Amino acid sequence: MAPSDPVVADPAADPAADMPADWAALWEALLRARAVPSAAAGPAGPCSPASAAWLELYKPLLDARQAPGGSDARPWVLAQLGQSLDGCVATSAGDSYFVTGAHSLLHLHRLRALCDAVLVGAGTVAVDNPQLTTRRVPGPHPVRVVLDPAARLDGSARLLRDGAAPTLWLCDSRHAAAARERLAAASAEVLAVDGLLDAAEPARGPDLARAFAALATRGLRVMLVEGGGVTVSRCLEAGLLDRLHLVIAPVIIGTGRRGLQHPGPARMADCLRPPTRRLALGEDMLWDLDLRGPTGFATTPG
Ligand SMILES: NC(=O)c1ccc[n+]([C@@H]2O[C@H](COP(=O)([O-])OP(=O)(O)OC[C@H]3O[C@@H](n4cnc5c(N)ncnc54)[C@H](OP(=O)(O)O)[C@@H]3O)[C@@H](O)[C@H]2O)c1
Structure with missing residues:
Protein backbone atom coordinates (compact mmCIF):
# COMPACT_ATOMS: atom_id res chain seq x y z
CA MET A 1 0.00 0.00 0.00
CA ALA A 2 1.31 3.46 -0.81
CA PRO A 3 1.92 5.98 1.98
CA SER A 4 -1.11 8.24 2.36
CA ASP A 5 0.78 11.53 2.07
CA PRO A 6 3.97 11.27 0.06
CA VAL A 7 5.99 14.47 0.21
CA VAL A 8 8.74 14.38 -2.39
CA ALA A 9 10.01 11.83 -4.86
CA ASP A 10 13.62 12.43 -3.91
CA PRO A 11 14.21 14.75 -0.95
CA ALA A 12 17.80 15.43 -2.14
CA ALA A 13 16.72 16.70 -5.56
CA ASP A 14 15.59 20.26 -6.24
CA PRO A 15 14.11 20.09 -9.74
CA ALA A 16 13.14 23.77 -9.72
CA ALA A 17 16.85 24.70 -9.43
CA ASP A 18 17.52 22.96 -12.75
CA MET A 19 15.11 25.17 -14.71
CA PRO A 20 16.49 27.94 -16.97
CA ALA A 21 16.86 31.46 -15.54
CA ASP A 22 13.98 32.83 -17.61
CA TRP A 23 11.62 29.97 -16.71
CA ALA A 24 9.67 31.76 -13.91
CA ALA A 25 8.67 34.59 -16.28
CA LEU A 26 7.69 32.11 -18.97
CA TRP A 27 5.56 30.11 -16.52
CA GLU A 28 3.75 33.32 -15.50
CA ALA A 29 3.06 34.02 -19.19
CA LEU A 30 1.67 30.49 -19.63
CA LEU A 31 -0.63 30.90 -16.64
CA ARG A 32 -1.85 34.23 -18.06
CA ALA A 33 -2.61 32.54 -21.38
CA ARG A 34 -4.46 29.78 -19.51
CA ALA A 35 -6.64 32.40 -17.77
CA VAL A 36 -7.24 34.50 -20.90
CA PRO A 37 -7.36 32.19 -23.94
CA SER A 38 -7.08 35.11 -26.37
CA ALA A 39 -3.67 36.05 -24.89
CA ALA A 40 -0.56 34.83 -26.69
CA ALA A 41 0.56 31.42 -25.38
CA GLY A 42 4.13 32.41 -24.68
CA PRO A 43 6.53 35.18 -23.76
CA ALA A 44 6.39 38.64 -25.35
CA GLY A 45 10.01 38.37 -26.46
CA PRO A 46 12.47 35.60 -27.26
CA CYS A 47 13.29 33.03 -24.58
CA SER A 48 16.34 30.86 -23.98
CA PRO A 49 16.66 27.62 -26.00
CA ALA A 50 16.04 25.60 -22.82
CA SER A 51 12.83 27.50 -22.06
CA ALA A 52 11.79 27.23 -25.71
CA ALA A 53 11.83 23.43 -25.34
CA TRP A 54 9.52 23.67 -22.31
CA LEU A 55 7.28 26.11 -24.16
CA GLU A 56 6.92 23.64 -27.02
CA LEU A 57 5.90 20.96 -24.53
CA TYR A 58 3.16 23.02 -22.84
CA LYS A 59 1.91 25.08 -25.80
CA PRO A 60 -0.52 22.41 -27.12
CA LEU A 61 -2.50 22.69 -23.87
CA LEU A 62 -2.93 26.42 -24.43
CA ASP A 63 -3.60 26.10 -28.16
CA ALA A 64 -6.42 23.66 -27.28
CA ARG A 65 -8.21 26.48 -25.43
CA GLN A 66 -8.25 28.58 -28.57
CA ALA A 67 -9.88 25.87 -30.67
CA PRO A 68 -13.49 26.75 -31.44
CA HIS A 262 -4.97 -2.17 -24.68
CA PRO A 263 -5.21 -4.92 -27.30
CA GLY A 264 -2.89 -3.97 -30.14
CA PRO A 265 -2.90 -5.00 -33.79
CA ALA A 266 -1.28 -8.23 -35.00
CA ARG A 267 1.09 -6.54 -37.45
CA MET A 268 3.86 -4.13 -36.48
CA ALA A 269 2.97 -2.11 -39.56
CA ASP A 270 -0.45 -1.37 -38.04
CA CYS A 271 0.86 -0.20 -34.64
N1 LIG B 1 2.81 5.74 -12.27
C1 LIG B 1 1.73 6.39 -12.65
O1 LIG B 1 1.77 7.29 -13.52
C2 LIG B 1 0.42 6.05 -12.01
C3 LIG B 1 -0.67 6.93 -12.16
C4 LIG B 1 -1.89 6.58 -11.59
C5 LIG B 1 -2.00 5.38 -10.88
N2 LIG B 1 -0.92 4.58 -10.75
C6 LIG B 1 -1.05 3.28 -10.09
O2 LIG B 1 -1.95 2.52 -10.89
C7 LIG B 1 -2.68 1.62 -10.06
C8 LIG B 1 -4.15 1.81 -10.34
O3 LIG B 1 -4.36 1.77 -11.72
P1 LIG B 1 -5.31 0.72 -12.44
O4 LIG B 1 -4.92 0.68 -13.84
O5 LIG B 1 -5.32 -0.55 -11.66
O6 LIG B 1 -6.77 1.36 -12.24
P2 LIG B 1 -7.41 2.75 -12.67
O7 LIG B 1 -7.19 2.99 -14.11
O8 LIG B 1 -6.96 3.81 -11.74
O9 LIG B 1 -8.96 2.50 -12.35
C9 LIG B 1 -9.74 1.62 -13.13
C10 LIG B 1 -9.63 0.23 -12.63
O10 LIG B 1 -9.87 0.18 -11.21
C11 LIG B 1 -10.84 -0.81 -10.92
N3 LIG B 1 -11.59 -0.39 -9.73
C12 LIG B 1 -12.77 0.25 -9.66
N4 LIG B 1 -13.12 0.48 -8.38
C13 LIG B 1 -12.13 -0.03 -7.64
C14 LIG B 1 -11.92 -0.10 -6.24
N5 LIG B 1 -12.78 0.41 -5.37
N6 LIG B 1 -10.79 -0.69 -5.81
C15 LIG B 1 -9.89 -1.18 -6.69
N7 LIG B 1 -10.05 -1.15 -8.02
C16 LIG B 1 -11.16 -0.57 -8.48
C17 LIG B 1 -11.69 -0.86 -12.17
O11 LIG B 1 -12.38 -2.07 -12.26
P3 LIG B 1 -13.79 -2.12 -13.00
O12 LIG B 1 -13.57 -1.60 -14.38
O13 LIG B 1 -14.14 -3.56 -12.95
O14 LIG B 1 -14.71 -1.25 -12.18
C18 LIG B 1 -10.66 -0.70 -13.26
O15 LIG B 1 -10.01 -1.92 -13.53
C19 LIG B 1 -2.31 1.96 -8.63
O16 LIG B 1 -1.37 1.01 -8.18
C20 LIG B 1 -1.67 3.32 -8.74
O17 LIG B 1 -0.70 3.49 -7.73
C21 LIG B 1 0.28 4.88 -11.30
Whole structure:
Protein backbone atom coordinates (compact mmCIF):
# COMPACT_ATOMS: atom_id res chain seq x y z
CA MET A 1 0.00 0.00 0.00
CA ALA A 2 1.31 3.46 -0.81
CA PRO A 3 1.92 5.98 1.98
CA SER A 4 -1.11 8.24 2.36
CA ASP A 5 0.78 11.53 2.07
CA PRO A 6 3.97 11.27 0.06
CA VAL A 7 5.99 14.47 0.21
CA VAL A 8 8.74 14.38 -2.39
CA ALA A 9 10.01 11.83 -4.86
CA ASP A 10 13.62 12.43 -3.91
CA PRO A 11 14.21 14.75 -0.95
CA ALA A 12 17.80 15.43 -2.14
CA ALA A 13 16.72 16.70 -5.56
CA ASP A 14 15.59 20.26 -6.24
CA PRO A 15 14.11 20.09 -9.74
CA ALA A 16 13.14 23.77 -9.72
CA ALA A 17 16.85 24.70 -9.43
CA ASP A 18 17.52 22.96 -12.75
CA MET A 19 15.11 25.17 -14.71
CA PRO A 20 16.49 27.94 -16.97
CA ALA A 21 16.86 31.46 -15.54
CA ASP A 22 13.98 32.83 -17.61
CA TRP A 23 11.62 29.97 -16.71
CA ALA A 24 9.67 31.76 -13.91
CA ALA A 25 8.67 34.59 -16.28
CA LEU A 26 7.69 32.11 -18.97
CA TRP A 27 5.56 30.11 -16.52
CA GLU A 28 3.75 33.32 -15.50
CA ALA A 29 3.06 34.02 -19.19
CA LEU A 30 1.67 30.49 -19.63
CA LEU A 31 -0.63 30.90 -16.64
CA ARG A 32 -1.85 34.23 -18.06
CA ALA A 33 -2.61 32.54 -21.38
CA ARG A 34 -4.46 29.78 -19.51
CA ALA A 35 -6.64 32.40 -17.77
CA VAL A 36 -7.24 34.50 -20.90
CA PRO A 37 -7.36 32.19 -23.94
CA SER A 38 -7.08 35.11 -26.37
CA ALA A 39 -3.67 36.05 -24.89
CA ALA A 40 -0.56 34.83 -26.69
CA ALA A 41 0.56 31.42 -25.38
CA GLY A 42 4.13 32.41 -24.68
CA PRO A 43 6.53 35.18 -23.76
CA ALA A 44 6.39 38.64 -25.35
CA GLY A 45 10.01 38.37 -26.46
CA PRO A 46 12.47 35.60 -27.26
CA CYS A 47 13.29 33.03 -24.58
CA SER A 48 16.34 30.86 -23.98
CA PRO A 49 16.66 27.62 -26.00
CA ALA A 50 16.04 25.60 -22.82
CA SER A 51 12.83 27.50 -22.06
CA ALA A 52 11.79 27.23 -25.71
CA ALA A 53 11.83 23.43 -25.34
CA TRP A 54 9.52 23.67 -22.31
CA LEU A 55 7.28 26.11 -24.16
CA GLU A 56 6.92 23.64 -27.02
CA LEU A 57 5.90 20.96 -24.53
CA TYR A 58 3.16 23.02 -22.84
CA LYS A 59 1.91 25.08 -25.80
CA PRO A 60 -0.52 22.41 -27.12
CA LEU A 61 -2.50 22.69 -23.87
CA LEU A 62 -2.93 26.42 -24.43
CA ASP A 63 -3.60 26.10 -28.16
CA ALA A 64 -6.42 23.66 -27.28
CA ARG A 65 -8.21 26.48 -25.43
CA GLN A 66 -8.25 28.58 -28.57
CA ALA A 67 -9.88 25.87 -30.67
CA PRO A 68 -13.49 26.75 -31.44
CA GLY A 69 -15.97 24.70 -29.47
CA GLY A 70 -19.28 25.12 -27.76
CA SER A 71 -20.44 23.23 -24.71
CA ASP A 72 -21.04 20.16 -26.91
CA ALA A 73 -17.47 20.00 -28.24
CA ARG A 74 -15.47 17.09 -26.83
CA PRO A 75 -12.61 18.09 -24.54
CA TRP A 76 -9.00 18.04 -25.67
CA VAL A 77 -7.38 15.24 -23.68
CA LEU A 78 -3.79 14.63 -22.60
CA ALA A 79 -2.90 11.49 -20.65
CA GLN A 80 0.28 10.97 -18.71
CA LEU A 81 1.81 7.88 -17.15
CA GLY A 82 5.04 7.52 -15.21
CA GLN A 83 6.35 4.06 -15.94
CA SER A 84 9.33 1.79 -15.49
CA LEU A 85 11.60 0.58 -18.28
CA ASP A 86 9.51 -2.60 -18.29
CA GLY A 87 6.21 -0.76 -18.71
CA CYS A 88 4.78 -0.82 -15.16
CA VAL A 89 3.18 2.10 -13.30
CA ALA A 90 3.26 0.45 -9.87
CA THR A 91 4.47 -2.72 -8.14
CA SER A 92 2.19 -5.75 -7.99
CA ALA A 93 1.05 -4.49 -4.56
CA GLY A 94 0.03 -1.17 -6.13
CA ASP A 95 2.90 0.93 -4.74
CA SER A 96 3.70 3.77 -7.16
CA TYR A 97 5.50 6.17 -4.79
CA PHE A 98 7.61 6.85 -6.68
CA VAL A 99 8.16 5.36 -10.09
CA THR A 100 9.54 8.59 -11.56
CA GLY A 101 11.73 11.29 -10.02
CA ALA A 102 11.24 14.77 -8.58
CA HIS A 103 11.57 16.55 -11.96
CA SER A 104 8.75 14.44 -13.38
CA LEU A 105 6.54 15.13 -10.39
CA LEU A 106 6.99 18.88 -10.91
CA HIS A 107 6.11 18.46 -14.60
CA LEU A 108 2.92 16.61 -13.59
CA HIS A 109 1.88 19.46 -11.30
CA ARG A 110 2.47 21.94 -14.15
CA LEU A 111 0.22 19.87 -16.40
CA ARG A 112 -2.47 19.95 -13.72
CA ALA A 113 -2.18 23.75 -13.48
CA LEU A 114 -2.65 24.16 -17.24
CA CYS A 115 -5.71 21.87 -17.46
CA ASP A 116 -9.33 22.53 -16.53
CA ALA A 117 -9.68 19.10 -14.96
CA VAL A 118 -7.65 16.06 -13.95
CA LEU A 119 -9.28 12.63 -14.15
CA VAL A 120 -8.19 9.39 -12.51
CA GLY A 121 -9.71 5.92 -12.36
CA ALA A 122 -11.32 4.55 -9.21
CA GLY A 123 -8.50 2.02 -8.83
CA THR A 124 -5.99 4.86 -8.43
CA VAL A 125 -8.15 6.58 -5.82
CA ALA A 126 -8.62 3.31 -3.93
CA VAL A 127 -4.88 2.56 -3.82
CA ASP A 128 -3.16 5.98 -3.82
CA ASN A 129 -5.71 8.21 -2.07
CA PRO A 130 -4.28 11.15 -4.09
CA GLN A 131 -4.86 14.89 -3.69
CA LEU A 132 -4.45 15.89 -7.36
CA THR A 133 -3.66 19.51 -6.50
CA THR A 134 -0.96 21.85 -7.83
CA ARG A 135 0.76 22.31 -4.48
CA ARG A 136 4.27 22.14 -5.98
CA VAL A 137 3.82 24.97 -8.52
CA PRO A 138 2.15 28.38 -8.71
CA GLY A 139 -1.14 27.98 -10.57
CA PRO A 140 -4.79 27.03 -10.11
CA HIS A 141 -5.97 23.61 -8.97
CA PRO A 142 -7.87 21.75 -11.69
CA VAL A 143 -11.33 20.32 -11.09
CA ARG A 144 -10.72 16.77 -9.85
CA VAL A 145 -12.69 13.96 -11.47
CA VAL A 146 -12.90 10.37 -10.24
CA LEU A 147 -14.12 8.00 -12.92
CA ASP A 148 -16.01 5.35 -10.94
CA PRO A 149 -18.76 4.05 -13.26
CA ALA A 150 -20.31 1.59 -10.82
CA ALA A 151 -19.62 3.76 -7.73
CA ARG A 152 -17.44 1.12 -6.13
CA LEU A 153 -15.57 3.59 -3.90
CA ASP A 154 -16.80 3.88 -0.31
CA GLY A 155 -16.76 7.70 -0.33
CA SER A 156 -13.98 8.11 2.22
CA ALA A 157 -11.23 9.14 -0.25
CA ARG A 158 -9.39 12.30 0.70
CA LEU A 159 -10.15 14.19 -2.50
CA LEU A 160 -13.90 13.64 -2.03
CA ARG A 161 -13.75 15.18 1.44
CA ASP A 162 -10.89 17.72 1.71
CA GLY A 163 -12.59 20.59 -0.18
CA ALA A 164 -9.19 21.59 -1.65
CA ALA A 165 -10.67 21.95 -5.16
CA PRO A 166 -13.98 21.28 -6.90
CA THR A 167 -14.35 17.51 -7.23
CA LEU A 168 -16.67 15.33 -9.31
CA TRP A 169 -17.43 11.68 -8.60
CA LEU A 170 -18.41 10.54 -12.08
CA CYS A 171 -20.62 7.46 -12.26
CA ASP A 172 -23.42 5.88 -14.21
CA SER A 173 -26.84 7.38 -13.33
CA ARG A 174 -28.00 4.04 -11.96
CA HIS A 175 -25.34 4.23 -9.24
CA ALA A 176 -25.58 7.96 -8.50
CA ALA A 177 -27.98 7.69 -5.56
CA ALA A 178 -25.67 5.25 -3.76
CA ALA A 179 -22.69 7.56 -4.34
CA ARG A 180 -24.61 10.60 -3.06
CA GLU A 181 -25.62 8.71 0.05
CA ARG A 182 -21.98 7.80 0.76
CA LEU A 183 -20.84 11.38 0.21
CA ALA A 184 -23.35 12.79 2.72
CA ALA A 185 -22.10 16.27 3.66
CA ALA A 186 -18.77 16.01 1.80
CA SER A 187 -17.97 18.86 -0.58
CA ALA A 188 -17.59 16.72 -3.72
CA GLU A 189 -20.42 16.43 -6.22
CA VAL A 190 -21.74 13.30 -7.95
CA LEU A 191 -21.87 13.69 -11.74
CA ALA A 192 -24.39 11.15 -13.02
CA VAL A 193 -24.06 10.10 -16.66
CA ASP A 194 -26.83 8.21 -18.43
CA GLY A 195 -25.60 5.12 -20.28
CA LEU A 196 -22.05 5.33 -18.92
CA LEU A 197 -22.26 1.58 -18.36
CA ASP A 198 -24.08 -0.70 -20.73
CA ALA A 199 -26.89 -2.11 -18.53
CA ALA A 200 -26.85 -5.41 -20.44
CA GLU A 201 -23.04 -5.71 -20.50
CA PRO A 202 -21.48 -3.65 -17.66
CA ALA A 203 -18.23 -5.65 -17.99
CA ARG A 204 -17.59 -3.88 -21.32
CA GLY A 205 -16.32 -0.92 -19.34
CA PRO A 206 -17.50 2.68 -19.36
CA ASP A 207 -18.52 4.62 -22.45
CA LEU A 208 -15.77 7.19 -22.14
CA ALA A 209 -17.05 9.39 -24.97
CA ARG A 210 -20.17 9.96 -22.85
CA ALA A 211 -18.04 10.70 -19.79
CA PHE A 212 -16.00 13.34 -21.63
CA ALA A 213 -19.12 14.83 -23.21
CA ALA A 214 -20.63 15.24 -19.73
CA LEU A 215 -17.45 16.98 -18.57
CA ALA A 216 -17.52 19.30 -21.59
CA THR A 217 -21.02 20.47 -20.65
CA ARG A 218 -19.44 21.64 -17.37
CA GLY A 219 -17.02 23.80 -19.35
CA LEU A 220 -14.12 21.37 -18.77
CA ARG A 221 -12.43 21.51 -22.16
CA VAL A 222 -8.77 20.76 -21.48
CA MET A 223 -8.36 17.50 -19.59
CA LEU A 224 -5.48 15.58 -18.02
CA VAL A 225 -6.01 11.84 -17.54
CA GLU A 226 -3.51 10.89 -14.89
CA GLY A 227 -3.98 7.14 -14.61
CA GLY A 228 -4.02 4.44 -13.84
CA GLY A 229 -3.02 2.10 -16.61
CA VAL A 230 -6.53 0.71 -17.13
CA THR A 231 -8.11 4.15 -17.51
CA VAL A 232 -5.44 5.56 -19.83
CA SER A 233 -5.57 2.37 -21.94
CA ARG A 234 -9.36 2.59 -22.23
CA CYS A 235 -9.08 6.24 -23.35
CA LEU A 236 -6.43 5.30 -25.91
CA GLU A 237 -8.45 2.38 -27.24
CA ALA A 238 -11.53 4.62 -27.59
CA GLY A 239 -9.49 7.08 -29.67
CA LEU A 240 -10.16 9.88 -27.16
CA LEU A 241 -6.58 10.96 -26.46
CA ASP A 242 -5.03 13.88 -28.31
CA ARG A 243 -1.67 13.64 -26.65
CA LEU A 244 0.16 11.17 -24.42
CA HIS A 245 3.07 11.92 -22.12
CA LEU A 246 4.91 8.72 -21.23
CA VAL A 247 7.58 9.39 -18.63
CA ILE A 248 10.02 6.52 -18.47
CA ALA A 249 12.15 6.08 -15.39
CA PRO A 250 15.37 4.05 -15.20
CA VAL A 251 13.86 1.41 -12.91
CA ILE A 252 12.75 -2.19 -13.44
CA ILE A 253 9.65 -3.25 -11.49
CA GLY A 254 9.07 -6.79 -12.71
CA THR A 255 5.57 -8.23 -12.37
CA GLY A 256 3.84 -4.97 -11.58
CA ARG A 257 0.70 -3.09 -12.59
CA ARG A 258 0.80 -2.43 -16.31
CA GLY A 259 0.74 1.00 -17.90
CA LEU A 260 -0.68 0.68 -21.42
CA GLN A 261 -2.54 -2.62 -21.78
CA HIS A 262 -4.97 -2.17 -24.68
CA PRO A 263 -5.21 -4.92 -27.30
CA GLY A 264 -2.89 -3.97 -30.14
CA PRO A 265 -2.90 -5.00 -33.79
CA ALA A 266 -1.28 -8.23 -35.00
CA ARG A 267 1.09 -6.54 -37.45
CA MET A 268 3.86 -4.13 -36.48
CA ALA A 269 2.97 -2.11 -39.56
CA ASP A 270 -0.45 -1.37 -38.04
CA CYS A 271 0.86 -0.20 -34.64
CA LEU A 272 0.58 3.42 -33.56
CA ARG A 273 3.78 5.25 -34.39
CA PRO A 274 2.80 8.88 -33.85
CA PRO A 275 5.11 11.89 -34.08
CA THR A 276 7.11 12.23 -30.84
CA ARG A 277 9.35 14.63 -28.99
CA ARG A 278 11.67 13.75 -26.12
CA LEU A 279 12.68 15.80 -23.14
CA ALA A 280 14.87 14.75 -20.22
CA LEU A 281 13.20 15.22 -16.82
CA GLY A 282 16.16 14.69 -14.50
CA GLU A 283 16.99 10.98 -14.83
CA ASP A 284 13.66 10.24 -16.55
CA MET A 285 12.83 10.59 -20.23
CA LEU A 286 9.54 12.14 -21.29
CA TRP A 287 8.08 10.94 -24.58
CA ASP A 288 5.50 13.43 -25.87
CA LEU A 289 3.26 11.63 -28.38
CA ASP A 290 1.05 13.63 -30.74
CA LEU A 291 -1.73 11.11 -31.29
CA ARG A 292 -3.54 13.30 -33.82
CA GLY A 293 -0.45 13.61 -35.97
CA PRO A 294 0.25 11.54 -39.08
CA THR A 295 0.30 7.78 -38.26
CA GLY A 296 -1.39 8.47 -34.91
CA PHE A 297 -5.19 8.11 -34.70
CA ALA A 298 -7.48 9.34 -37.39
CA THR A 299 -8.32 13.00 -36.79
CA THR A 300 -11.67 12.16 -35.26
CA PRO A 301 -12.16 10.01 -32.15
CA GLY A 302 -12.67 6.36 -32.97
N1 LIG B 1 2.81 5.74 -12.27
C1 LIG B 1 1.73 6.39 -12.65
O1 LIG B 1 1.77 7.29 -13.52
C2 LIG B 1 0.42 6.05 -12.01
C3 LIG B 1 -0.67 6.93 -12.16
C4 LIG B 1 -1.89 6.58 -11.59
C5 LIG B 1 -2.00 5.38 -10.88
N2 LIG B 1 -0.92 4.58 -10.75
C6 LIG B 1 -1.05 3.28 -10.09
O2 LIG B 1 -1.95 2.52 -10.89
C7 LIG B 1 -2.68 1.62 -10.06
C8 LIG B 1 -4.15 1.81 -10.34
O3 LIG B 1 -4.36 1.77 -11.72
P1 LIG B 1 -5.31 0.72 -12.44
O4 LIG B 1 -4.92 0.68 -13.84
O5 LIG B 1 -5.32 -0.55 -11.66
O6 LIG B 1 -6.77 1.36 -12.24
P2 LIG B 1 -7.41 2.75 -12.67
O7 LIG B 1 -7.19 2.99 -14.11
O8 LIG B 1 -6.96 3.81 -11.74
O9 LIG B 1 -8.96 2.50 -12.35
C9 LIG B 1 -9.74 1.62 -13.13
C10 LIG B 1 -9.63 0.23 -12.63
O10 LIG B 1 -9.87 0.18 -11.21
C11 LIG B 1 -10.84 -0.81 -10.92
N3 LIG B 1 -11.59 -0.39 -9.73
C12 LIG B 1 -12.77 0.25 -9.66
N4 LIG B 1 -13.12 0.48 -8.38
C13 LIG B 1 -12.13 -0.03 -7.64
C14 LIG B 1 -11.92 -0.10 -6.24
N5 LIG B 1 -12.78 0.41 -5.37
N6 LIG B 1 -10.79 -0.69 -5.81
C15 LIG B 1 -9.89 -1.18 -6.69
N7 LIG B 1 -10.05 -1.15 -8.02
C16 LIG B 1 -11.16 -0.57 -8.48
C17 LIG B 1 -11.69 -0.86 -12.17
O11 LIG B 1 -12.38 -2.07 -12.26
P3 LIG B 1 -13.79 -2.12 -13.00
O12 LIG B 1 -13.57 -1.60 -14.38
O13 LIG B 1 -14.14 -3.56 -12.95
O14 LIG B 1 -14.71 -1.25 -12.18
C18 LIG B 1 -10.66 -0.70 -13.26
O15 LIG B 1 -10.01 -1.92 -13.53
C19 LIG B 1 -2.31 1.96 -8.63
O16 LIG B 1 -1.37 1.01 -8.18
C20 LIG B 1 -1.67 3.32 -8.74
O17 LIG B 1 -0.70 3.49 -7.73
C21 LIG B 1 0.28 4.88 -11.30
